[in-house]
Structure formats: structure tokens, C-alpha cells
Amino acid sequence: PVPDPSSVVRTTCPYCGVGCGVLATPDGQGGAGIAGDPEHPANFGRLCSKGSALGETLSLENRLLHPMLDGARVSWEAALGSVAGGLRRTAEQHGPESIAFYLSGQLLTEDYYVANKLAKGFLGTPHVDTNSRLCMSSAVAAHRRAFGSDTVPGCYEDLDEADVIVLVGSNTAWCHPILFRRMVDARAKRGTTLVVIDPRRTQTGEEADLFLGLKPGTDTALFSGLLVHLAESGALDQRFIAEHTAGFEAALDRARAIAPSLAATALATGLDEAEIGRFFDLFAKTPRVVTAFSQGANQSAQGTDKGNAIINCHLATGRIGQAGAGPFSLTGQPNAMGGREVGGLANMLAAHMHFAPEEVDRVRRFWAAPRIITGEGMKAVALFEAIERGKIKALWVMGTNPLVSMPRADAIKASLRKLDLYVVSEVMADSDTARAAGRRTVLLPALGWGEKNGTVTNSERRISRQRAFLKPPGEARPDWAILSDVARRLGHGQNFAYLSAAAIFREHAALSAFENNGTRDFDIGALSDISDGAYAANRPVQWPLPKRGGAGQKGRARLFADGRFYTFDERARFVAVQPPALAQDTSTAYPMVLNTGRVRDHWHTMTRTGKSQRLSAHRAVPFCEIHPDDAGPLGIRDGALCEVASEHGTAELEAMVTEGVRPGSLFMPMHWSDATASQARVGAVVRGVPDPVSGQPELKATPARVRPV
Numbered sequence: 001p002v003p004d005p006s007s008v009v010r011t012t013c014p015y016c017g018v019g020c021g022v023l024a025t026p027d028g029q030g031g032a033g034i035a036g037d038p039e040h041p042a043n044f045g046r047l048c049s050k051g052s053a054l055g056e057t058l059s060l061e062n063r064l065l066h067p068m069l070d071g072a073r074v075s076w077e078a079a080l081g082s083v084a085g086g087l088r089r090t091a092e093q094h095g096p097e098s099i100a101f102y103l104s105g106q107l108l109t110e111d112y113y114v115a116n117k118l119a120k121g122f123l124g125t126p127h128v129d130t131n132s133r134l135c136m137s138s139a140v141a142a143h144r145r146a147f148g149s150d151t152v153p154g155c156y157e158d159l160d161e162a163d164v165i166v167l168v169g170s171n172t173a174w175c176h177p178i179l180f181r182r183m184v185d186a187r188a189k190r191g192t193t194l195v196v197i198d199p200r201r202t203q204t205g206e207e208a209d210l211f212l213g214l215k216p217g218t219d220t221a222l223f224s225g226l227l228v229h230l231a232e233s234g235a236l237d238q239r240f241i242a243e244h245t246a247g248f249e250a251a252l253d254r255a256r257a258i259a260p261s262l263a264a265t266a267l268a269t270g271l272d273e274a275e276i277g278r279f280f281d282l283f284a285k286t287p288r289v290v291t292a293f294s295q296g297a298n299q300s301a302q303g304t305d306k307g308n309a310i311i312n313c314h315l316a317t318g319r320i321g322q323a324g325a326g327p328f329s330l331t332g333q334p335n336a337m338g339g340r341e342v343g344g345l346a347n348m349l350a351a352h353m354h355f356a357p358e359e360v361d362r363v364r365r366f367w368a369a370p371r372i373i374t375g376e377g378m379k380a381v382a383l384f385e386a387i388e389r390g391k392i393k394a395l396w397v398m399g400t401n402p403l404v405s406m407p408r409a410d411a412i413k414a415s416l417r418k419l420d421l422y423v424v425s426e427v428m429a430d431s432d433t434a435r436a437a438g439r440r441t442v443l444l445p446a447l448g449w450g451e452k453n454g455t456v457t458n459s460e461r462r463i464s465r466q467r468a469f470l471k472p473p474g475e476a477r478p479d480w481a482i483l484s485d486v487a488r489r490l491g492h493g494q495n496f497a498y499l500s501a502a503a504i505f506r507e508h509a510a511l512s513a514f515e516n517n518g519t520r521d522f523d524i525g526a527l528s529d530i531s532d533g534a535y536a537a538n539r540p541v542q543w544p545l546p547k548r549g550g551a552g553q554k555g556r557a558r559l560f561a562d563g564r565f566y567t568f569d570e571r572a573r574f575v576a577v578q579p580p581a582l583a584q585d586t587s588t589a590y591p592m593v594l595n596t597g598r599v600r601d602h603w604h605t606m607t608r609t610g611k612s613q614r615l616s617a618h619r620a621v622p623f624c625e626i627h628p629d630d631a632g633p634l635g636i637r638d639g640a641l642c643e644v645a646s647e648h649g650t651a652e653l654e655a656m657v658t659e660g661v662r663p664g665s666l667f668m669p670m671h672w673s674d675a676t677a678s679q680a681r682v683g684a685v686v687r688g689v690p691d692p693v694s695g696q697p698e699l700k701a702t703p704a705r706v707r708p709v
């Protein structure tokens, strides 16, 4: 039920992984007043520019309000019949593995759960991946290699309690603004030192106490040098290493091969020896140190190694899972963590279980799904390449805009014509992905923020409710209901007989606890009997929440302080990382390195934030940052139009001449699409070579050239 106008509804911001609590007061006319929730532990009442402008993004302009089939409005009956019939035909003619789902960290956990269950349990396709592959899958892989599980060891309070915070590849001031304010507050209160490691001098770098503007892609050299320094300066926690870890000597040997000295580290990273020495000393001598890493580390063909190089230094000093100390992955999206929980990545099955035979058997029995898949599917880059090769015949995209955000987006756009069935569950009618036509295209109107009900999990493992406070517009429906209707039409009605998001959440919680004797990290069994009323009123809580802890338990802020990890021998693993190398070399034709990222006031492909004039005013047009040393000889003037080109495509943007980027580097924001600008899609230009472990594509270092237009 939608609440009365003027009643205040507690919900969660739909943008970044901080997961701030929001108070929404509906005005009864489709709008709402927005304020920060003072009781939410992520933000204590604060909101950033994007969150505070949420009320300006609620209009129905450009909304997809009715099901569409090949460009014509149709009934739900016809649309769902077309989807179910198309999936059935595709499976019969080409096998179930010719069907793929591409999901999103924007989906609520309940929607994600049902999509994953339908595909992997009942359609029999393993090819379910998500835009979270582009966001933090390298952090997931690094966690699993080090801890035996995808567990974030710490919490936001650690940022309040650290004496040194190291930010790696993160423009936190713009991309996780409320967390950045916590860090700045910590500096004011306890003198916390902020170290920022980033090839680009962002707003975050401007505010750092120590800024290390290293060469692109050399993070593993810097953290290898740090590991060597820790060993040589007597800063190792020998007891922790001996009792709770394995692989230290091999990791240290590799680190010595990569960065044996301060001078070698300086040569590899392009940094000054003195500034590296200051960083190493700070880290070595400060017990309370948090290293927070984000897309600059993750979106790399060596992203997993970068994560492990960071984690290695925390394991070597025993600084993990303790107040004010630990490695910390900052997730980009509102529900990247929830998607991981349900198994919405191609290399996961469900509830943090993978494909060991006993795990497959466990999920098979729980879901009553005899046709459950038994192995990994294709990750995002490979999945879209399989469409180009004609291997995938049916694609269902939910809540994401891959024709803007995926690498080689133009090639992907062209390949959609090879599909026999193209289904897009969308909020907006005019996104690039919704407008792209396959041979048989079904657009399904989904509920958006403020209209749908469910849960999201933020970067510190905290599950919060998103609640509806607006009426469903047009014929839009919850994603879980759409998926369940398709499942019924395919003969799986009894397995998808959900009447509410709460019912799905109970099943998801029960699966997390099913035959879980404490050897799996993700356990929210205490919520498996949650009543509809308790779900409606549920307050933010961190997992794990095992059943034995009972209802009302607070959850665990930190894990691993006892030195017990989720590997078979309960020891964490050091990883011997690879020497730094960019996946693609520059050339005479493409002599520069193109970096990509966000701006402060836009979110993803601007389908929501583009509606706010206030937000759009911050950066009104797509732009390309270039260093004056490059701009001058190329004849590029600040504010003039320039063309950025790679082997894969081109974009036209306004030049921004700045010393914030290194000479030889370019920076392009990710937000603009064909729907909002002409030819400024970042996805059209980047190549996206995937990390061999995580499959996360390199979005920070594409060889490119630039010229005036």
C-alpha cells in the first residue's frame, strides 16, 4: 500500500553504494519532499547533492508506462506471452544456454533473487551477469582469493576511528560524498591523515594530506613496494602471519621482484622517492589504517591483483577487522552487494555459494530445481561478444543501459540485430538500450525508485529497505512480479508463487541459512521468518545475522578480528601478484591513455539525474580533460570541441585543459549517451580488456588520440 500524502516514509537513496537513509514526504501529486534520515547509520541525516535532489527527478517525463512489442503498445498479456514464448522457442531451437540475462546493481535484492533463480534454476542457463561486473567484481575476486569468501571485513565506523585513511583509485569526494565527509570530520576530530593514490588529481586529491599521482596501472608496484618496506622496517605482525595466514613468503618474494626498493618503486610508479617514503612510513607506523579502494583499482585488467596487493599489506600487519583498521572496498552502486548476495554474477550460484557439487546440490534441493545449472556462465564482456558471434539468441536486460556503459558499445549495438528475442525491463522509454531494436523487441515497464519495495545492501554489508511512497505509474510493475509471471507461463508457477517482496526476502534469507553451519559468510537466517509487518518496519542491519543469534540482533560490524577466515583451514591467503602492466600499449596512432569516471552530480547514464536542472548545471556538457602540455601542441583550446578516438569508436566533447590529468592522459566522464548528447558515449571508445580472474573490464586505460574538431 502507498502511504497517505504528508506521511513520512523511510527509504534508501538509489544512487551510490554508501546507501544513505532518506525521508520522503509524498505531496499527493506524484512528487515528494526529500530529507536525510537522521537515524540511518550510513549518513545520520546528511545527503549529498544527488540525494538531496531526488525530489527533482520524480516526474513521469520520458517514462516507459506501457508494455511495447516491436514499437507498438500491447497488453501485459501479449507482452508476457511474447517473452515466455520467445524464451521457450529459443531454448527448444538452440538450447537453454542460448539465453542470457544482463542485470543491474540498481535492482532490488528481491528482483535480483527472482531473476537469478528463474535463469539458473529453471530456464537452465548459466549466462546471468550484471553491470556490477563493471563495478566491483575485481574486489569480489580479491576477497575470495584472500578470505575464501566475498566478505567486506569492516564498516563505516572504521573511517571515523582510523588515524590514516588511504584512498586508492577513488574520487570519494564526488562518488561517495557522505563517506568523504565522515573522513574529513575524522581529520578534524582526531587528526586523521588522508592519503590519496590516483593518476588523476581529483577533488579528493585536492583535499588530501598526501597525494600520490602515480602512473596509470602501477598500483601493484606501489603496494608491492609497501609490503617490502613493511618487512624491512620491522612492521610485520609475525604472530598473525604465522597463525592466521598462508603464502606470505611467496607474496613477499614476488613483491621484492616487482619493487625491491624505494628507488625501484619510484621508477615503476613515476612517483617521487620522498613522497613514497612518507606514505610507507605512515602506513608502517600507524596501527589504525584503513585502505579504501574503488573503481580506479577495480576497473582494470589487473583489478583483482590490485585488490590483493592492498589486502596483502593489511594481512602482513594484522590490521583487519579491527576498529579503525582494514581494507575496505567502496562499492559503486546502491545494490552491488545485494546482487552478490543472491548470486547475480555469472560465476556465483546463490547466497554466496558457487559451483562445488555440494553447493549445486544444496541449492537444487532448496529451490526444487532439478534442471539447475552446474557451472559458471559467461561474464559481461564475453556474454556480449557471444551475441556478436550468434551464440546468444535471447537477451533480457533489466535496469541498466549497456549500450552506453559497456565497452565497445557500438559493436554491441550492431550485434543486437542477431537476437531472436530482445527484452528490456526499463523505467525510461528513451534510454539507448530501450531504443535499440533487435528482431523481436519487448519493452517491459518497471517500477522506479519511490514506487517499488524491497531491500538493498550497502558497502558495509548493511541491508536497508527501499519503500514505495508513490503510486505505480501507468502499467508499470515490480520486476519480481514480471519475472514470476513469465515463470508461471513457462510452467514453473509453484516455484514462483510470490505475493510480495517480503515473501521473496524470506526465501532468500532461508537459503542463506540452509545447511549453513557457519562455514559460509553470508547468513541472514535470523530474517527467514520475518513477518510482513516486521519486513515493512525493518531497520537497517548488517549481516551476518545467523538464526542462532535470534531476532533483533544487531549484526556484525567487523569480521576476521579473531583471525579465522572462510578458507578450509581458516587461514587467509597472501597472493603473489603480477608485475604492473597495462593490457594495451599506446602506439603512434593512439599515443594517449584514456581514463573514465564520474562527475559529482550525475549518476550513471543520467536517466534520473538529467531531469534535475540543478544537478545538470554542475557539468552541463560532456567534456574531455587534457593536460596543457598535450593540448598546446595539438592545438586544442580550453572549451573548444575535440574528438577523442580509439580503435573502437569516437566521441566529440568539450576540451577541459587542466593540470589535474597527467601529461599523456585523457579523462572522459561516463554519463552522456546518445539520448542526452550527440556522440559522447564513453562505451563507444573504450576497449575493456577483462581481468583474467574477475572478468572486470579495463575502463581506465584505453589507448586513444585526441584532435580539435
Ligand code: SF4
Binding pocket: 013, 014, 015, 016, 017, 018, 019, 020, 043, 046, 047, 048, 049, 050, 051, 052, 175, 176, 177, 178, 179
Ligand atoms: Fe545517495 Fe550516495 Fe549521496 Fe548518499 S552519498 S545521498 S547514497 S548518492
